[in-house]
Amino acid sequence: MAGYFTNILSGTKSLLVGLSITQKEFFKKPVTLQYPWESLEMTPRYRGHIQLIKDPETGSHKCISCGMCQRGCPSNCITIHSEKQEGVKGKVLVKYELDFTKCSLCGQCIENCKPSAIEFSKEYNLASTRKEDFHYDLLKRLKEQK
Amino acid sequence: MSSQALSQNNERFEVNLGPQHPATHGVLRVKLLMDGEYIVDAEPVLGYIHRMHELMGENRTWAQFLPNMGRLDYLSALSYNLGYVELVEKMAGIEVPERAEYIRVITTEMNRISSHLLWFGAFVLDLGGFTPLLYAFTDREEILDLLESVTGARLTYCYYRFGGCYNDVEDEFLSGCLAFIKRLRARMPMYHNLVTKNVILRQRLERVGPVSAEMCRKYGATGPVLRGSGVNYDVRKNEPYSIYPELDFDVPVYHEGDSMARYMVRMDEIEQCMRIIEQAIAKIPSGPVMAEKVPKMIKPEPGDYYHAVEAARGTFSIRAVSDGKNQAYRMKLRSPTFSNLSLFQEASKGMLLADALALMGSLDLVIPEIDR
Numbered sequence: 001m002a003g004y005f006t007n008i009l010s011g012t013k014s015l016l017v018g019l020s021i022t023q024k025e026f027f028k029k030p031v032t033l034q035y036p037w038e039s040l041e042m043t044p045r046y047r048g049h050i051q052l053i054k055d056p057e058t059g060s061h062k063c064i065s066c067g068m069c070q071r072g073c074p075s076n077c078i079t080i081h082s083e084k085q086e087g088v089k090g091k092v093l094v095k096y097e098l099d100f101t102k103c104s105l106c107g108q109c110i111e112n113c114k115p116s117a118i119e120f121s122k123e124y125n126l127a128s129t130r131k132e133d134f135h136y137d138l139l140k141r142l143k144e145q146k
Numbered sequence: 147m148s149s150q151a152l153s154q155n156n157e158r159f160e161v162n163l164g165p166q167h168p169a170t171h172g173v174l175r176v177k178l179l180m181d182g183e184y185i186v187d188a189e190p191v192l193g194y195i196h197r198m199h200e201l202m203g204e205n206r207t208w209a210q211f212l213p214n215m216g217r218l219d220y221l222s223a224l225s226y227n228l229g230y231v232e233l234v235e236k237m238a239g240i241e242v243p244e245r246a247e248y249i250r251v252i253t254t255e256m257n258r259i260s261s262h263l264l265w266f267g268a269f270v271l272d273l274g275g276f277t278p279l280l281y282a283f284t285d286r287e288e289i290l291d292l293l294e295s296v297t298g299a300r301l302t303y304c305y306y307r308f309g310g311c312y313n314d315v316e317d318e319f320l321s322g323c324l325a326f327i328k329r330l331r332a333r334m335p336m337y338h339n340l341v342t343k344n345v346i347l348r349q350r351l352e353r354v355g356p357v358s359a360e361m362c363r364k365y366g367a368t369g370p371v372l373r374g375s376g377v378n379y380d381v382r383k384n385e386p387y388s389i390y391p392e393l394d395f396d397v398p399v400y401h402e403g404d405s406m407a408r409y410m411v412r413m414d415e416i417e418q419c420m421r422i423i424e425q426a427i428a429k430i431p432s433g434p435v436m437a438e439k440v441p442k443m444i445k446p447e448p449g450d451y452y453h454a455v456e457a458a459r460g461t462f463s464i465r466a467v468s469d470g471k472n473q474a475y476r477m478k479l480r481s482p483t484f485s486n487l488s489l490f491q492e493a494s495k496g497m498l499l500a501d502a503l504a505l506m507g508s509l510d511l512v513i514p515e516i517d518r
């Protein structure tokens with residue numbers, strides 16, 4: 001019987017301790033943001049899908065179509081299309097296909113790229129109901145990006 | 147089990163515990179044979195999110211298998227990163243610069259804290275307490291922000307490379323870690339007052355779900371489950387790797403073997419992680435974070451290799467067989483929670499369903515790692 005009352009007492013005490021803690025937290029500033037009205041800046045190292053880097057000198061990219069990124073990718077996301085063009089040394093990139101649905105954002109492609117032609121983008125607001133929306137042509141994307 | 151519950155007249159029935167959907171990570175289906183409120187048999191059903199990680203390891207190059215390590219135990223992915231890169235470094239004889247070793251330990255231990263915090267919140271949530279989850283997440287969020295600033299990812303890290311780390315950490319990260327530790331130290335008493343000392347929690351955990359050291363041995367359980375059963379075994383101490391021998395920390399061991407013991411082991415481990423990080427930050431040398439000579443294409447000598455690390459949930463080990471090619475001939479991943487879950491069937495026999503859920507929560511299961 002004595003245990004019954006000590007149980008009630010200790011139970012009430014631990015209830016009060018808990019309540020006082022939650023009450024204190026109640027008056028603290030919220031830590032959440034009201035997304036989508038507010039959103040956070042991504043850190044500089046954030047790994048979004050890859051993109052071609054714009055060379056400020058030429059206004060174009062630095063890709064030499066060597067295909068090392070394609071070969072290094074564990075998930076076969078990248079397909080490089082290139083062709084020989086008259087008057088230009090080496091091959092010219094005509095299409096840089098990225099299938100983002102399979103990408104694991106590992107960065108192997110970026111590490112494999114000798115001329116440092118690609119980087120991680122800071123895109124993270126990506127949503128769609130069609131998977132075709134995530135098949136990108138990075139070259140087209142670069143050109144549209146003025 | 148009471149004789150009443152065992153009596154012949156009582157009808158037994160089957161219950162499927164837990165939802166199952168391939169698109170949801172972290173759900174487990176358990177087929178329960180019940181007798182009233184008591185469990186007669188509990189059979190975990192696996193295989194729904196099997197992704198053939200081992201086979202993937204056998205048909206891609208050593209470097210290409212790296213990102214898979216973030217997708218086993220997504221809550222403490224850095225320990226898995228560490229286990230794999232250390233194995234390959236062992237195979238290929240790559241020396242790692244000291245600064246990289248320190249960065250690895252600091253980030254892995256931060257990851258361990260975040261994993262334990264998430265477990266703490268989810269476990270108390272399983273027992274019916276919602277608020278502690280939110281507090282634990284606020285702290286975990288700070289860790290994720292810090293780790294995001296160096297690794298570029300919040301969950302599926304792929305930060306270590308053969309011979310070092312992807313990039314160096316800045317001083318802001320290190321001071322951020324110290325500031326976080328200060329904050330968490332101040333908040334630990336709050337957690338203990340709110341949860342550990344709570345009468346309801348104690349009554350639901352103490353003497354509930356006993357797991358003996360014998361049972362742990364039988365099923366190969368490791369990590370906090372084993373240490374909660376009185377066995378002092380931690381890979382960081384027993385088969386030291388990286389710079390752990392140079393750091394001073396204790397391995398929390400509790401002898402009761404009940405759910406409370408496993409709870410306390412993890413709570414104490416958070417404190418020990420903080421000690422490790424502080425020491426590592428105090429000692430971190432400057433220098434390169436990447437070894438100079440790392441072969442472009444790794445082709446280890448033919449042979450059978452093994453490496454184990456202490457992940458947040460127990461011993462994670464990899465056995466790789468190389469036949470001298472740039473791919474593994476055999477890749478075997480030993481994940482801790484698979485073994486930890488295996489003892490559930492035996493340990494839960496005759497338990498009340500609600501108690502069995504407390505036991506299951508205290509095992510700290512991560513399903514994608516059980517089902518690789």
Ligand code: SF4
Pocket residue numbers: 050072073074075076077078102103104105106107108109110
């Ligand atoms: S980040 Fe990894 S998975 Fe994605 S395209 Fe590059 S190499 Fe392939």
Ligand code: SF4
Pocket residue numbers: 062063064065066067068069070080112113114115116117118
């Ligand atoms: S992006 Fe880099 S690695 Fe890929 S084809 Fe172009 S130059 Fe080669």
